[in-house]
Amino acid sequence: KKPLNVVKISKMKQQQDRLTMITAYDYPSAKLAEEAGVDLILVGDSLGNVVLGYDSTIPVTLDDMVYHSRATARGAQNTFIVADMPFMTYHGSIDETLKGVRRLMQEGHAHAVKMEGGLEIVPAVKAIVQSGVPVLGHIGLTPQSVNTIGGYRVQGKDAEDAKRLMNEAKALEQAGAFAVVLELVAEETAAAITRELSIPTIGIGAGRQCDGQVLVFHDVVKYASPYMEKRFVKTFADVGSQIREGIEAYVNEVKNGAFPAENHVFKADEGVSESLDSL
Numbered sequence: 122k123k124p125l126n127v128v129k130i131s132k133m134k135q136q137q138d139r140l141t142m143i144t145a146y147d148y149p150s151a152k153l154a155e156e157a158g159v160d161l162i163l164v165g166d167s168l169g170n171v172v173l174g175y176d177s178t179i180p181v182t183l184d185d186m187v188y189h190s191r192a193t194a195r196g197a198q199n200t201f202i203v204a205d206m207p208f209m210t211y212h213g214s215i216d217e218t219l220k221g222v223r224r225l226m227q228e229g230h231a232h233a234v235k236m237e238g239g240l241e242i243v244p245a246v247k248a249i250v251q252s253g254v255p256v257l258g259h260i261g262l263t264p265q266s267v268n269t270i271g272g273y274r275v276q277g278k279d280a281e282d283a284k285r286l287m288n289e290a291k292a293l294e295q296a297g298a299f300a301v302v303l304e305l306v307a308e309e310t311a312a313a314i315t316r317e318l319s320i321p322t323i324g325i326g327a328g329r330q331c332d333g334q335v336l337v338f339h340d341v342v343k344y345a346s347p348y349m350e351k352r353f354v355k356t357f358a359d360v361g362s363q364i365r366e367g368i369e370a371y372v373n374e375v376k377n378g379a380f381p382a383e384n385h386v387f388k389a390d391e392g393v394s395e396s397l398d399s400l
C-alpha cells in the first residue's frame with residue numbers, strides 16, 4: 122500500500138469516501154495506526170497534552186515536533202503524515218516559517234504541515250504551498266490561541282460566528298490548503314462549510330457532515346488521556362486498563378516469586394546463544 126497524496130485526498134471528497142485520520146506521536150502508535158488502515162496520520166501538537174503532560178499545546182516546540190514526527194514516520198512508512206506547526210512558528214517572517222516547514226519535512230519526514238488560523242495565516246499558507254508543501258488548515262477551536270479565545274468552547278453557533286468561519290475556510294481554500302480541520306464547530310456550520318468548499322473538511326467535534334474525522338490516538342483507545350471524557354470523543358478500546366493490569370500482574374509476580382519461572386532463565390550448561398532471535 123502506498124501513502125495517499127493530496128490529489129487522491131481531493132478525489133475522495135468527490136467520491137464521498139470519508140477520510141479517516143488519527144494522531145500518532147511515535148513508532149508504535151504510528152505502526153498500529155497504519156496497520157489499522159487509517160488514511161492519514163497527524164503528528165499533532167496535542168502531543169504536548171497526551172504525551173508530554175503539559176496542560177496546553179503552547180509549550181510544544183519545533184524540536185518536539187521534529188523528534189516525534191521522525192519517530193512516527195519510521196512506524197508508518199506507507200501512510201500520509203501531516204505534522205503540526207507548533208505555537209508561534211508561523212506568525213513571524215515567511216523566511217522563519219519556511220525554515221520550520223523545512224525541518225518538519227526534511228528532518229521530521231512529514232508529507233504536509235498543519236497550521237491553526239484564518240485570514241491572518243493566508244500569506245504563510247500561500248508561501249508554503251508555493252514551496253511545494255501541502256498545507257492542512259485548522260479553524261474553529263484553535264488550541265494554540267486558547268488564551269485569546271478564553272477557553273475551550275464550541276465555535277460557529279451564531280450566524281455571525283458561522284460567517285466568520287465560512288470566510289476563513291474559503292480563504293484557506295483559496296490560499297491553496299488541501300483540506301481544513303474543523304475543531305469544535307456547531308454541526309450546521311461545519312455542514313455548510315463542507316458543502317461550500319471543494320477541498321475536504323476533517324472534523325473533530327464538528328458533527329456528522331464533514332468529509333472526514335480526526336481523533337486523538339490516546340482518546341480513541343483510552344490510553345491515559347486527560348481528554349477522553351469529552352462528549353465529541355468516542356473511545357473504541359481501553360488499552361489504559363490493560364496496560365495498568367499488565368504492569369500490576371508483573372509487579373505481583375516479581376513480589377511473590379512467580380516471575381521469572383524456570384522457562385525464563387538460562388542455565389550454565391546450556392549452549393551459547395548466538396543472537397537475540399535465539400533467546
Ligand code: KIV
Nearest residue numbers: 144165166167302335
Ligand atoms: O494536535 C492535534 O491533535 C490536532 C487535532 C485535534 C486536529 O490538532
Ligand code: NA
Nearest residue numbers: 165166167205
Ligand atoms: Na494540533
